[in-house]
Amino acid sequence: MRGILGPLAFVLALAAGQSALAAEKTANNAADKAVERKADHASARANDALGIDPNTSVIQGTLPNGLRYALKHNESPRSGVSIRLSVAAGAYDAEEGEVGVAHFVEHMTFAGSGPADETAYANAFQGFGVDHGRDRNAHTALHETSYELDLPQAGAPALDLAFRWLRQVADGATFPAAVVETEKGVLLNESRERQVAAYTAWRDLAVFEEMGARSARRAGPDPVASIQATTPARLKAFYGRWYRPDNAVVVMVGDLPVEEMRRRIEAAFGSWKPAVDSPVPPHAPFEAIDLKAPAAEDIIVEPNGVPTLAICRNLQGQDDHLDTLPKLRAQAASDAWASMLNTRMERLAHQPDAPLASAAWAEDDNDKEARGACVTVIPRDGDWRRAMAAAQTELRRFAAYGPSAQELKDALHDLHNQYWNAHKDEERGASPTIAAALADALSQGDPIPGDDADKVFDRATAGMTVDEVRAAFAHDWSGTGARIAFVTTSAPPAGALKTAWAEGEAAPAPTAGPTVAAIAWPYASFGKPGKVVARQAFPTLDMVRLTFANGAVAYVKTLNGEAERRVTVDVSFGAGRHALSADQVFIAALGGRLTPYMGLKRIGYMDMKRALQDSTWNVDLDIGDTQNNLVGTTWPSDLGVQLQVLAAYASEPGFRTDIDASLAQGVRMGLRIMRSSPGAAVQLALDDAMRPGLPSLMPSEQRISSIRAADFADLLRADLTSDPLEVVVVGSIDEKTATPLLAATFGALPPRAPVDRTRADAWFMKGLASPLPPITVTLPGAKTAAVGAVWPLWQADPAHRREEMAMQMAGRIMADTLRKRVREQLGKTYSPTVQVSLPDQSDQGLAMALVDTAPGDLDQVRAEIASVAAGVAAGQFDQDALDRARAPFLAQTDQARTQNLWWAGLIAATHGDPAKINETVGERDLVASLSLDEVKAAAKRWFSPAPTLITAVPEAPGAQAAGAP
Structure with missing residues (x-):
């Protein structure tokens, strides 16, 4: 599971209809904006009536x-x-x-x-x-x-x-x-x-x-x-x-x-002076691009790549920033047309016969030389012709007819929320988040509107019209000829991309699209609110346990430690992996991540977003070791909507088949990326080695090709809709406010009887008592190599908690030593890690050291891992080393105990049992009390045996790709 669940976010992004390339570019945009180079920028803006007033809670100076x-x-x-x-x-x-x-x-x-x-x-x-x-x-x-x-x-x-x-x-x-x-x-x-x-x-x-x-x-x-x-x-x-x-x-x-x-x-x-007594040298100017460049194509053949088609047109970029209302308005108009086209393309991708798995439009405001308007498409089954035609048709439809008034309203609403969310971290949140946001804004010359960001955006976009957005689109989709690039496993004939695009431009104009109407939320009521039949208070935990007449149990814990003043809801049900056979684990885990995107019985996910666009809500479904969890985070004012969303998923999950067409391709592409990751490859190799003669926990290409929404429904629907539910509400909320909202949602559902879903063939790693023979795995499409060293531990339980914490400290000491030796002194790695994993009621515990390195340095790195492990096992560390390892752990624990998610997860995992909660809370003091002798004893016992060695090496040049999507 550890090697499988991590990369699912990538699979999810693809299967849910979002371009991985667009996601990567979006992430880069935030970091890559050019810094402001005008010395009088702030003073010039101060007297500009159209400027964006700075946040008064942030003190600036020079x-x-x-x-x-x-x-x-x-x-x-x-x-x-x-x-x-x-x-x-x-x-x-x-x-x-x-x-x-x-x-x-x-x-x-x-x-x-x-x-x-x-x-x-x-x-x-x-x-x-x-x-x-x-x-x-x-x-x-x-x-x-x-x-x-x-x-x-x-x-x-x-x-x-x-x-x-x-x-x-x-x-x-x-x-x-x-x-x-x-x-x-x-x-x-x-x-x-x-x-x-x-x-x-x-x-x-x-x-x-x-x-x-x-x-x-x-x-x-x-x-x-x-x-x-x-x-x-x-x-x-x-x-x-x-x-x-x-x-x-x-x-x-x-x-x-x-x-x-x-x-x-x-x-x-104050005494810092320039090394050279002269002004700051001029920064490299933007390079000029050829605005008269004709249409061009580029075919990138990569057997281990993800087939991706991109079409762009470029204007000359400008070294400028969104520091006035007119600039913000112009950018919002560009973002609005991109948002509308993305919505249209997402709907298209969900059609059963859609020619594309996902598509994303963007107007690149990244302050780069080539200010591009682009569409990036993942063709279904590599069929670039149909995918190109679909994107081109939607582009031409938008150019001919523009958006509807409802589309503009929806887009501006979404952009309003995005702008506010992007800037709220400059006003509220944890100090690291605020500091990062302020540093980015200040160094880039951007304004800091903070908590008034929503008002700033509304002022900038007031009265924006459909014609204004159409004009922005016409401007953005101009400049150079279309630049068409295709990442593919096998190249089409030269010139085929340009020819197909030209033919599409010459085709008859498309017809107008369907009318977009407002959407109503069908889960505002679940019937008569339930009655609380039992209440138990836990004053020392600032928590109450409420039992409703239908049997639903809810815990409400007030926690005002988060500056965001948010509320987290965690709904637990089922038996997690204990209810799954080994060959179901991957499918269930993937289904859990995708369930939110498969919508509800009475409304699809995209329509949900529109119907609830005035509220803040989210939903994640995680398949855990011992239970499953539906989780969402919101503001106190939107708790009622958040509870409605989670109750709807717990009663009428959709498992809609509109993801079926692109699901298999999305999963295959995600696995292709995952198999290039040393950590995932090493973990999967260990899992397979522990199950000799049995199929891999990773599905075969054939099995992946047959995955459908119905598979997820078969594994998850019964648990969601009929297992007893425990609801945890943590954050800036009190019992008086939360109780009626819980009563109207989870308290109003039909009663549910307990069901034992555990099964005898549920597989958990166990039995690794001695080292396995050395294992070698290949990393397709990768340049790096890695060594994994695995030491078996035990299946965690409260009786051995002190030794467990001692091993955590020993692992941290090993990580420190490994980093200082292999990275800092030898320069043979970039990011060595040591992980000690000891989950309760789950897999056998493991300690794993993973060191990435050059293929030619594998032998030396193996020897260094062995030397470091032997030194830790021999107790070659002192009290100072233990204290250094322990102090960050204690600091992180102290911070975690102020966070909603930590408390919600703890209460859900312990079913609100105060003794178990206090046992976990007490782990902080347990770690603080560990002696040097205890840590040395644990290190000697568990790090002395020889580890299982797993080597990940790059696939040989010319080897067959990991699997064609």
Whole structure:
């Protein structure tokens, strides 16, 4: 299960009708916007009546040396502080002879002066609860490099360390030749990890779409040759040129007085001076594109790729930002037509005879040179001709007739919510989220409207008309000739794509589309509200247990620890994997993720979104080890709607067949990506090795091709609609408010009798007592290799909880040691991990070390894993190492206990049993009380035996693809 469930999000995106390429581009858009380069930008906007007023709760300022800062007081988490340092230079700013140098500089500045310095910082930060990678990290985008630090407890010593490190990043970095050579290995491994065939093909597609512009060329992994050619002199030159106070931003958000934050920033950075006494050098200008370029095609043959067709037209991009109402209005008009076409294409993809599995329209406002309007299509069964014709017909229909008034209303409503959701994190939420949003906005020159974002959007779009949107579409779909790119496993004849497109343009005009009408929500009532027949209060947990006359049980826990003031609902039912045979596990897990998208008996999912567009709601269905869970999160004002949605899924799930046509292809494509992941491949290989002679837990290509919505219904409908339900409501809500809403939904459902659905042939991993023979698996379409080392543990239970927690600490110590040795000292990996998994009533526990590396370094990495494991088993760590491993765990646990999802999951898993809840809550104190001897004893017992070794290697060039979709 662990190797299967993780990649399902990708499968879901495809099967639910969303383009993976569009999703990747959308994710990149947020990070890749160009930084504002006008020094008087803020002052010019201040007197602009059409400007967007800044959020008054965010204090902005500029130090005499030019460093800009933003500060905000926030008490979630309490005592915590988040700091961001952003430098306005990224991959785009490197000259052609120094491609990749911005990312290399980020690695070097993050680490300090070398492995010893990096280890010293990591050790010191761990002592304050800061986890490497989770709480302290950095990233390089096209136009900025950001350093991120989240302190769970911001006392004076922790803040002293934080600003000492950030100041060293700012102007204290050194680039010793030996350290540069070691870091090359880390960067090469990171580059290999990202060179998966499917993603590489999509990046090649994007480069063609954007006419080979600089931003497209710089968006992928750093080229191997550039990494290898990097010198200390090249790094120093880039660092000295761009790392300067008048080209940087500092953001500080947390539970400190704003004046103290300001003093900290002034003290740490006030003396920062540019390395060169001259103005900030000009950033590389946007490259000009050929607006007269005719139609063109590009065929990208990749046996392990996902067949993807993209058609774009480009205008010249502008280095500009949405900082005034007119600009926001113009962008909203472009986003509106894209939203409408996406809705139309999604409906088309759900038709039984649809020629495409998914399609996504977008107007790329990414401030790139080629400002493209594109449609990206996943053809069904590789039939690009029919897929192209369908997209082209819808495009021409929109151009000829435009949208309806109802379509415009729906689109603007959705865009209103998106704009507000994008900016609300600048106003409310946890400090790390707010800090990241503020750093992005400030470094990119975007406004910070915060909690008034919905009003800002409404002002910008007031009175927008259908004709205005049609004009935006006509403008956006102009410029260059159509650029048609096709990722495929077998190439069509040269020129076929352009010819088919030209024929489509010359075809008779399409007819007008169907009228779009308003949709009513059919689940506003479930009958007479149920009566509470029993109530039990748990004052120490701030929780009550309500039993309704129909037998439904509800727990209401008030928790005001989240700054978002949201409410989470968790509905548990069934027996999880205990009710499934081994060959049903994958189908049920996939069905759980897809069930929300299969809608309800009386309304489909797309119509649900329209009917409930005035409310915030969501729904996820997870198939767990011991039970299943329907989960949604909303605002207190929308709790009634959220409960209606979940009760509707628990009583009348749709399992609609409109996903059948694209389901098999979506699953196959998702599995193709998954099989390129070392972690998933290693876990699946272990699962298969534990079941000799039995079919793999992963379905065969033949089985995948036959999966239908009916399969999901067969496995899940009975559990959903007839098993007893327990409902957990956690968050900014009280019993008085929640009870009538629960009574009107789950309390109003028909009674349900208990059913024992456990089965004798339910398979859980067990019996791994001695190492298996070495296993080798191949990674199709990948460049990286990996070694997995697996040690068997035991099936967890409360009686052995103390030893379980000791093993968790031993695993963390091993992870720290492995990272310092294999990454920092040897440069042989990018992201080594150690996971200790001990689920109750589930699989046998395992400890797994996974280290990605170059194929030529596999033997050395195996030896290092063995050496590190032997050292941990021999107790070669001290109290300080234990404390460093323990402090981040305790900090993360403290934060989790302020979150709705954590409490909702805990109450659901324990069925509200106070003793079990308190046992889990008490694990924090248990970990704090562990002695060094206890951890050494656990490490000796479980890490001393030889592990099972699983090696993942890239598939040989020319090998057959993982399976044609």
